[in-house]
Amino acid sequence: MRLVVLGGGESGVGTAILGKKKGYDVFVSDFGKIKNNYKEVLALNKLEWEEEQHTEELILNADVVMKSPGIPDKSPIVKLLKKKGIPVISEIEFAYRFMDYKTIGITGSNGKTTTTMLTHYLIKQGGLNMGLAGNIGKSFAWQVAENKHEGYVLELSSFQLDGIETYSPNIAVITNLSPDHLDRYEYNYELYIEAKFRITMNQTKDDYLIYDADDEEINKWLKKNKTKAKTIPFSLSGKVKEGIYVKDNTIISTINKEEFTMPINELSLEGKHNVKNAMAATAVAQLMRIRKDTIRESLSNFQGVEHRLEKVLKIQNVQYINDSKATNTNATFFALDSMTTPTVWIVGGVDKGNDYDELMSLVREKVKAIICLGVDNHKIMNAFSNVVDVMVETTNMTEAVRIAQSLAEKGDTVLLSPACASFDLFENYEERGKQFKAAVQNL
Template identity: 80%
Template sequence: MRLVVLGGGESGVGTAILGKKKGYDVFVSDFGKIKESYKEVLIINKIDWEEEQHTEDLILNADVVMKSPGIPDKSPIIKKLVAAGVKVISEIEFAKPFTEALTIGITGSNGKTTTTMLTHHLLKSAGLNVGLGGNIGKSFAWQVAENKYDAYVLELSSFQLDGIIDYRPDIAIITNISPDHLDRYEYKYENYINSKFRITMNQTESDYLIYDADDEASTEWLKNNKTKAKLIPFSLTKTFDEGASINNNKMEIKINQEEFTMETEHIALEGKHNMKNAMAASSVAKLMQIRNATIRESLSNFQGVEHRLEKVLKIQNVQYINDSKATNVNATFFALDSMNVPTVWIVGGVDKGNDYNELMSLVREKVKAIICLGIDNRKIIDAFGAVVDIMVEVNNMNDAVKTAQRLTEKGDAVLLSPACASFDLFENYEDRGKQFKQAVHNL
């Protein structure tokens, strides 16, 4: 069997290693450059590869192709493979048949990384032999090749879900759905929503789907479509016979005749959106029959995720906050919503079709100045020019942070929450967040 892997990144190299171990004839092809560290792995494992090209003769003869999430379906090589009738799948789809482990699949426009890390933290703290993969850390396929975990917590993007055929998580979570990546979905929101719900398409009556009952896109989809999975809702305002809710500053979860309660003030993560992430993760813990005391302890000591509302430093009584992971408007909405002091907001980057109107009331209420950090800031200036007194344009992180310092007074906050992708000025959102933290430390 010939396995061709398109993309020589984390998921590609992981898939190649697993494929080789399972006896496939493996070839890795990357249209860009492959990182030196990954090249070394391929060479040590005697796996053939190429970079900066796709040699069609070596690709179109595949029995199965694993494509990296970053490659769009409309790229020429994918179109040719589909026309030739070759199966094109994602890493998760390829790797799952090679492990007996239970999988918890987590998707959503926002909150999926925090929910994935928190779920993994809860299960690991309870002593379970559990791996963490998908969009985070070491690739799922690589771990299946080298480790023996009983369960995996997987962060799944819509792009990974587009490439599944038979994969089904034992427990699925959809944190929420808001417009994102519409450039990959013909600018049709319903295509993107359907893509997220692929997570439940193969689930059976013995599986679970945990979802946000306050989220319009999710509740609409569930009204109009069927899933066999048992539904576990969570909500900040509604209560359920079976599900998770917040009542008088208490988180309450009822699942399989069992109950869990915890005062929200003892939960380490702050903000309404994080209460939802905590409800989703704790619902998994209850389904996995973890003791209430263990869940409480884990929720109170969880450290959070880098680049997500991460408190960097307080300088002259001004708090600097790194929310570089906010690459869409909905994520920035949560960030601004959690601010309770006058805020200098650093925003901008590559816009994925953003509508800034939904931030308007929060900006009026909380933002004293806006610093536009991007190559093209027109849309942000048009949206907020009349709402905020001070708007400054900068094109590097040092200038952004120094300008922010000049515009603050004691008791204010500086929030990097870009609402955009980072590719105009940075390698990725991590690079953007690290540069912000470095610039703050240099003040």
């Protein structure tokens, strides 16, 4: 059996290692450059690879192809493979076929990383040996090859879900839906929503789907479509029968006739969106039979996720916050919504089809100055030039932070919350966040 892996990054190299271990003839092909650390791993495992090209005769003889999530379906090599009827799947689908452990799959437009990490933390504190993978950390396939865990908590992007056929999580979570990555879905929001709901398409009556009952699009989909899984809603706004809701500033969860309560002010994470993330993680922990005391303790001491509303430093009474992980307007909405002081907002990057109107009232209310950090800022400039008096453009993070410092007064906040992808100026959102933190530390 010949396995061709498209993309020599984290998921590609992990899949190649697992494929080789399972007896496949493996070939890795990357249209770009493969990073040196991954080349070393490929060499160490005696795996064949090529970079900066896709050699058709070495690819079109595959029995199965694993496509890395960053490669769009419309790329010429993927079109050729599909024309020839060669199955093109995601790393999640490939690795899933070689394991018989429980998986918890978490998706959503925002909050999925925090929810995934918080869920994993609760389960780990509860003494279960589950791995953390998917869109986060060491690749799922690589970990399945190493075989050190008795289950996985997976953060799943729509791209990863596009490439599944049989994958089915025992517990699925959909945190929320808002337009994202529309450039990959023909600018059709419906197609993106369908991709997210693939998480439940293979679930059975023994599985669970945990979802945000306040989310209009999720409710719409569930009315029109059926899932076989048992549904567990969570809501900030109304009482739900079997599920989780908030009353008198307390989270109340009733799952499988077990009740769990926790005052919101004892959560370590701040903000309404984080109450929802905590509810989703609590539901999973209860289904996994983690002790109530452990859940409560873990929710009150979880440290949060790097690059997600991360407090960096307070300098001359100005708070600097790194929210580089906000790569769409919905994530930035949460960030601006949680600001309690006048805010200097650093925004911009690669626009994925953003509608800035939804931020308008928050920007009016909270933002005193905007610093556009991107190659092409005209859309942001046009959207907010009548709302904010001070707007500055730059393509350099150090300069952006210096300008922010000069505009901020005592008691203000400087917020990096880009609402865009990072690829115009940075390798990824992590690098963007690290540069921001370094620039703040050098002030």
